[in-house]
Amino acid sequence: xxxxxxxxxxxxxxxxxxxxxxxxxxxxxxxxxxxxxxxxxxxxxxxxxxxxxxxxxxxxxxxxxxxxxxxxxxxxxxxxxxxxxxxxxxxxxxxxxxxxxxxxxxxxxxxx
Amino acid sequence: xxxxxxxxxxxxxxxxxxxxxxxxxxxxxxxxxxxxxxxxxxxxxxxxxxxxxxxxxxxxxxxxxxxxxxxxxxxxxxxxxxxxxxxxxxxxxxxxxxxxxxxxxxxxxxx
Numbered sequence: 540x541x542x543x544x545x546x547x548x549x550x551x552x553x554x555x556x557x558x559x560x561x562x563x564x565x566x567x568x569x570x571x572x573x574x575x576x577x578x579x580x581x582x583x584x585x586x587x588x589x590x591x592x593x594x595x596x597x598x599x600x601x602x603x604x605x606x607x608x609x610x611x612x613x614x615x616x617x618x619x620x621x622x623x624x625x626x627x628x629x630x631x632x633x634x635x636x637x638x639x640x641x642x643x644x645x646x647x648x649x650x651x
Numbered sequence: 652x653x654x655x656x657x658x659x660x661x662x663x664x665x666x667x668x669x670x671x672x673x674x675x676x677x678x679x680x681x682x683x684x685x686x687x688x689x690x691x692x693x694x695x696x697x698x699x700x701x702x703x704x705x706x707x708x709x710x711x712x713x714x715x716x717x718x719x720x721x722x723x724x725x726x727x728x729x730x731x732x733x734x735x736x737x738x739x740x741x742x743x744x745x746x747x748x749x750x751x752x753x754x755x756x757x758x759x760x761x762x
Contacts, residue, residue, distance in 0.1 A: 545694075571749040582657075582741050582753035583695070590749075628695060632749060637683050637702055638710075639751055643694035 542566045543631050545642035553650050558616040560645050562629035565610065569631040569640075574603060574614045577626045577644070586627075587614070619649045653678035657742050657754035665762055670715075670729040672757050674742030677723065682744040684725040685751070686717055689739040701725060737761045 544563045552558045562572075570591040575583035589596040589603045589612065596603050602615045616623055626644045654677045664670060676682050686698040697710045699717035707717050714733060718726045725742060742754040 573750065575753075580739070580756065580758060582743075582756045585750055585752060588750060630695075630751070634749060637700055637745070638697065639685075639745075640697070641687075641695040 541643075542569075543629060543640045543642040545627075545629060545645050547645050548643070549646040549648070551648045551650060552619045554621055555618045558614075558619045558623065558647055558649065560614040560616075560627050560629075560647065562612045562614075562642055563610060564612075564631050564640075566631070566633075566640075567610070568633045570634055571632050572603070572605060572612050573630045573632075573639070574601075575628045575630065576623075577628060583628055616647075619647075621649050621651050623647060624649045653744070653746075653752065655742060655744055655752060655754040657740075657757055659757060660755065661758045661760075663760045663762060664732050666734055667731050670727070670732050670736070670759070672727040672740055672742075672759075674725040674727075674754055675723055676744045679723070679744070679746055681722060682746055684719060684723075685743040685745075686725065686727050687741040687743065687753075689741065689756075691738070695741065699727070732761045734761050 573588040574586045577583040587598050587601045587603050589605050605612045626646050628644045630639045630641045632639045657674050685700045687695045701719045715729050740757045743751050745751040
């Protein structure tokens with residue numbers, strides 16, 4: 540049972556445009572969500588997170604939106620840059636459980 | 652600032668050989684520690700996590716084991732590797748907050 544799903548394995552976007560990466564979850568107990576960026580042969584790098592008490596969190600070019608009723612979150616990158624090309628993972632946890640559940644990732648390619 | 656180290660970076664081992672991967676964290680105390688595996692083309696699978704010395708929780712039954720002999724040291728082991736153990740192994744830590752931070756990873760190839 541996959542509790543965190545990233546249904547788009549890949550996404551291509553033109554440089555300067557907006558990239559939207561989506562993530563769905565099934566466990567209503569999740570109360571904290573994270574996005575990571577991963578380059579090949581490297582560990583994931585933490586990008587941005589959001590608590591379930593919020594519906595939006597912004598950090599520079601990155602904004603995460605949370606729709607609790609739909610159990611859906613998205614990461615917006617604007618403007619997209621070629622250096623953003625990587626695999627993006629969303630993750631979810633329930634505070635205090637120490638367990639993080641990851642999606643399968645979306646490979647973003649930003650075309651120059 | 653906190654730093655997480657993993658070694659070795661790459662490893663090629665024959666089937667049936669033992670395994671020991673080490674992870675250490677600097678700049679924090681009593682971290683929660685994690686081992687993940689990323690198989691080719693797959694997501695991150697949680698293997699083990701630890702909330703304190705000697706406390707190990709296993710998420711997936713397999714021929715791997717984990718130990719935490721010191722507060723900031725986490726070791727992943729196997730007595731006999733299988734071909735299916737090949738993958739990219741990642742150590743991570745989390746502290747008081749809910750963010751989790753990853754090490755550089757170890758690429759294991761079992762031949």
